[in-house]
Each structure stands twice: as structure tokens, then as C-alpha cells.
Amino acid sequence: MDKLVINGGKSLNGSVTISGAKNAVVAIIPAALLVDGKCIIENVPTIDDVSVITDILSQLGAKIKLINKTTLEIDCTHVDTYCADNSMVRKMRASYYLMGALLGKFNKAVVSMPGGCDFGSRPIDQHLKGFKALGAEITQENGNYSLRADQLVGSHIFFDVVSVGATINVMLAAVKAQGLTIIENAAKEPHIVDVANFLNSMGANIKGAGTDVIKIKGVDFLRGGTYSVIPDYIEAGTYMLMAAGVGGDVIIKNVIPKHLESISAKLIETGANVVEYDDSIRVINSSRLQPCRIKTLPYPGFPTDLQPLAVTLLTTASGTSYVNESVWDNRFQYIDELRRFGANINVDGNTASIEGVSRLEGCQAKAVDLRAGAAMVMAALMAQGQSEITNLKYIDRGYEDLEEKLTNLGADIKRICDFEGSPLNIAN
Ligand code: EPZ
Numbered sequence: 001m002d003k004l005v006i007n008g009g010k011s012l013n014g015s016v017t018i019s020g021a022k023n024a025v026v027a028i029i030p031a032a033l034l035v036d037g038k039c040i041i042e043n044v045p046t047i048d049d050v051s052v053i054t055d056i057l058s059q060l061g062a063k064i065k066l067i068n069k070t071t072l073e074i075d076c077t078h079v080d081t082y083c084a085d086n087s088m089v090r091k092m093r094a095s096y097y098l099m100g101a102l103l104g105k106f107n108k109a110v111v112s113m114p115g116g117c118d119f120g121s122r123p124i125d126q127h128l129k130g131f132k133a134l135g136a137e138i139t140q141e142n143g144n145y146s147l148r149a150d151q152l153v154g155s156h157i158f159f160d161v162v163s164v165g166a167t168i169n170v171m172l173a174a175v176k177a178q179g180l181t182i183i184e185n186a187a188k189e190p191h192i193v194d195v196a197n198f199l200n201s202m203g204a205n206i207k208g209a210g211t212d213v214i215k216i217k218g219v220d221f222l223r224g225g226t227y228s229v230i231p232d233y234i235e236a237g238t239y240m241l242m243a244a245g246v247g248g249d250v251i252i253k254n255v256i257p258k259h260l261e262s263i264s265a266k267l268i269e270t271g272a273n274v275v276e277y278d279d280s281i282r283v284i285n286s287s288r289l290q291p292c293r294i295k296t297l298p299y300p301g302f303p304t305d306l307q308p309l310a311v312t313l314l315t316t317a318s319g320t321s322y323v324n325e326s327v328w329d330n331r332f333q334y335i336d337e338l339r340r341f342g343a344n345i346n347v348d349g350n351t352a353s354i355e356g357v358s359r360l361e362g363c364q365a366k367a368v369d370l371r372a373g374a375a376m377v378m379a380a381l382m383a384q385g386q387s388e389i390t391n392l393k394y395i396d397r398g399y400e401d402l403e404e405k406l407t408n409l410g411a412d413i414k415r416i417c418d419f420e421g422s423p424l425n426i427a428n
Pocket of ligand 1: 187
């Protein structure tokens with residue numbers, strides 16, 4: 001099994017450039033199914049989730065070319081199957097976007113039930129509610145969802161919960177439906193705006209993405225074109241939190257500072273210095289941080305995907321902090337791993353109370369999911385002595401060149417490869 005060996009206690013200094021957004025690109029690639037013509041997608045991160053979703057599209061008959069490290073050409077004109085029911089689809093959470101995209105393209109879809117990181121129950125009832133409102137009949141058989149409509153017709157949909165996946169999925173299905181679809185209580189994450197911008201640049205008519213009401217007027221045809229994916233605000237937030245927790249002076253480049261406001265605000269509250277520029281952000285810290293309270297919320301609230309890194313940040317603060325997870329039922333499964341570093345954390349329901357310790361100690365720990373994996377790396381960078389982090393398949397799903405980027409910032413981090421293992425068999 002591959003592992004990262006990290007000698008902690010070294011400050012981070014210099015600059016790091018943020019890659020394209022994982023949670024945008026894993027929706028934009030399946031959205032290309034709706035386009036008649038070639039889509040050139042730029043600023044695509046080199047991560048395992050992208051390999052998996054492009055492999056799934058290729059299996060459906062899409063022609064995909066890597067133009068350069070960050071640019072893909074996707075042509076789905078000749079895709080003629082609406083069935084995506086294989087083990088790769090089952091391993092990946094974002095494969096649920098195949099439902100909306102295939103339904104929008106063919107008025108029918110057969111898609112395996114999605115897998116993904118384990119944060120407790122991960123229902124897709126709101127996705128299904130949206131598809132039904134557009135006129136689809138849905139059955140479930142042998143681990144697959146089968147969706148079928150004579151003709152998708154626009155509808156007024158009010159989501160019961162704010163869901164990123166359901167908002168994007170219904171947008172995908174509605175983009176070529178007959179008439180007007182209105183989504184109320186839509187999610188507002190930057191990747192929702194990015195998927196809408198991608199579809200609009202190909203000829204769709206979507207208004208209101210980024211607010212909680214999205215209006216989609218169905219069009220007959222989407223043409224090919226070129227689109228550049230937004231920077232990954234979760235990757236940017238990861239480096240912001242690492243800079244503050246490990247200490248140092250880091251400029252995080254290629255970001256949209258507006259997307260990072262909830263993170264900047266918390267870092268300032270803990271005593272770190274944050275400076276915003278047009279498309280970069282600088283985090284400086286050389287002292288012990290103050291404790292604070294954080295509650296994860298849908299955007300623009302503090303992102304759940306940074307919760308494990310925020311908890312790690314607070315493990316050495318000068319007092320007791322409280323972090324409440326309000327998006328997922330069970331996203332504290334990594335806490336036992338964090339305790340191996342000497343962190344003093346008590347979990348009660350959806351709240352972690354973190355008693356700051358004077359320092360973390362190096363240890364062996366494993367990634368239990370993608371963001372928890374990044375949190376283990378952060379703890380190892382903060383700790384005195386050597387740590388080994390295993391289960392890197394999770395980290396590789398969503399962070400491009402993590403060790404290279406950290407090495408450039410002065411971290412002592414090396415990947416030891418075990419060539420017998422298979423690093424590429426899990427995705428979300
Ligand atoms: C997306 O997952 C992200 N994944 C997750 O990031 C992220 O944690 C999450 O949004 C919240 O921001 C991708 O974009 C691929 P949701 P998603 O539907 O869409 C409940 C990462 O680390 N819900 O917004 O699956 C659900 O149980 C990943 O990059 C329903 O009840 O999340 C949860 O409590 C991990 N019914 C809440 O809504 C539904 O039909 C938010 O889920 C759908 C969701």
C-alpha cells in the first residue's frame with residue numbers, strides 16, 4: 001500500500017496554485033452528454049475522480065482526448081446507449097449525474113446506484129423527486145435505477161433539503177425539457193454556478209444559479225464549445241487551513257476570494273492574518289491560534305468538506321473549540337485517527353469539542369475518506385516527528401499533486417509507492 005512519510009514541524013512558505021474544481025468537473029464531464037458537438041474543457045484537475053468519470057463516459061461511447069495536462073476534448077455526439085450499470089458507476093458518488101444527463105439526452109436512463117465516501121446515510125430522494133416532477137417514471141431493480149419519460153416537461157420543484165447533487169441533476173435533466181422548470185431551495189455552491197455557466201455557454205437557458213431559485217427554459221439543442229472550470233475552493237481552503245495550522249506565509253494563487261469568505265472569516269477569528277488580492281489569497285501565521293466555534297452549512301456557510309481540516313486546525317488552539325457538523329449525519333469517523341496524534345477531542349452527536357493541546361506528535365494514521373485524508377496530512381505537518389499516512393487512494397481522488405505542492409511550500413513529505421497494490425480502485 002502506498003504511504004506518505006512526513007517529517008512535521010516545518011513551516012509552510014511560498015506559493016501554491018489551485019487546480020480546477022473537482023466537484024464542478026465531475027458534473028461538467030457527464031453534462032457533456034447533453035451536447036451535440038465537441039466540448040473542450042479546460043482547467044481539468046488530474047485526479048482519480050476525473051479518470052473514473054471519463055472512463056465511464058468512454059464506455060458509453062464518448063470520444064475523449066487529452067489535449068494537454070489540463071484540457072479534455074469530449075464528443076458525445078455518437079453515444080447511443082442510455083445504460084450505465086457497471087461496477088465503476090457503483091463506486092463513484094458523482095456517477096448520479098449520469099441519471100440527469102442520460103435522462104435529458106434520451107428521455108431514459110439506467111444507472112447503477114452511486115457509492116462514495118461513507119458519511120452515514122446519503123439518500124438521493126430529492127434527485128428522484130425532481131426527475132418525477134419532470135415526468136419520469138422511476139423503478140429500482142438489481143441495484144440500478146431505471147428512469148423513463150415519454151417527454152420531459154418543465155415543472156416547479158421545491159426541494160425539501162438543500163442538495164448540491166439534486167440541484168445539478170435536475171438542471172441536467174431540465175435543460176432540454178419542454179418549457180420552464182423552476183427549482184426552489186436550490187443549493188448555491190460555486191460548482192452549481194459553474195455547471196450552469198458551462199451549459200449556458202453551450203446554448204442552454206439557465207438563470208439564477210447561485211441563488212436559491214433557478215429557472216431553466218428548455219432548449220432543443222446544445223452546441224459544442226470551449227469552457228474553463230473554476231478553481232477548486234475546497235482545495236484552496238485546504239491550503240489556507242494548512243498554512244494557518246502548520247504556520248508560515250503562503251500565497252494561494254488562482255482562487256476566487258469571494259468563494260473563500262467563510263474560511264477567511266474563521267481564520268481571522270482564530271488570529272491568523274489573511275490578505276485578499278484579486279485572484280489570490282495570503283495566509284500568514286506564526287503564533288498559537290485562538291479557539292473558536294464552527295458550524296458547517298451549505299454555501300455560503302462554512303463548508304462541510306473542510307470540517308476535518310478545521311477540527312485539525314483547532315487541535316492545538318489555546319482553549320476549547322466546538323465544531324458542529326450540520327450537513328452530514330456521520331462525518332467524524334476520522335477523529336480516532338486524529339487522536340493518534342495526541343489530539344484531545346470528544347464527539348457528542350454532531351458536535352466535536354476540541355481541547356487544544358500544546359503540540360501534536362507524529363504517528364501512523366490512515367485516510368478514511370478524501371477530506372479526512374487531507375486532514376491527516378495536515379496533522380502530520382503540524383506534528384513533531386515523523387508520521388506515516390496510508391489509504392492514499394482517497395486523497396488521490398480529489399487532490400492534484402498534493403505532495404508536490406506541499407514540497408514546494410517547504411514541507412518534508414515523500415510518497416513511498418508499493419507497486420503491488422492498486423491505488424486506483426475507489427472513487428467518489
Ligand atoms: C456534494 O455531495 C459533494 N460531492 C460533497 O463533497 C459535499 O460534501 C456535499 O455536496 C455537501 O456540500 C460532490 O459534489 C460530488 P448533498 P452531495 O446532496 O451532492 C441530504 C467531497 O469531499 N440529501 O448536497 O451528495 C444529504 O443526506 C465530497 O468533495 C437528502 O436528504 O451532497 C446531506 O445531509 C464529499 N436527499 C445533505 O442533503 C437527497 O436527495 C447535503 O447533501 C440529497 C441529499
